[in-house]
Amino acid sequence: NMPQDVTAIVTGKSTYARAGLIALPTPIEAGWQGHVTLEFANTTPLPMKFYAGEGCCQLLFFSGSPCEVSYSTRNGKYQNQPAEVVLPKV
Secondary structure (H helix, E strand, O other): OOOOOEEEEEEEOHHHHHOOEEEOOEEEOOOOOEOOOOOEEEOOOOOOOOOOOOOOEEEEEEEOOOOOOOOOOOOOOOOOEOOOOOOOOO
16 A cells, blocks of 8 residues: 555566666656556566565555555556556556
8 A cells, every 4th residue: 555645666676677678757746556566578678587585576655645646546557456467558
């Protein structure tokens, strides 16, 4: 759950980027709640493995004034996202 005055960005770590695994930046907006879906791109022609618990991403948190219109108040389409993968809602 993100508070009304905090936004985060999921970003990849350089160790994996140097090997060709890119974590796509994902914003976590103020007021959002649910399970974060991480997205990765393998920029090499070779298969790649990485394992749970390795620390492939980091979150950058930004604190400010509470949002007048947060993700929860505008009923964002990924609000209360379950742990299972949710396909894009275009």
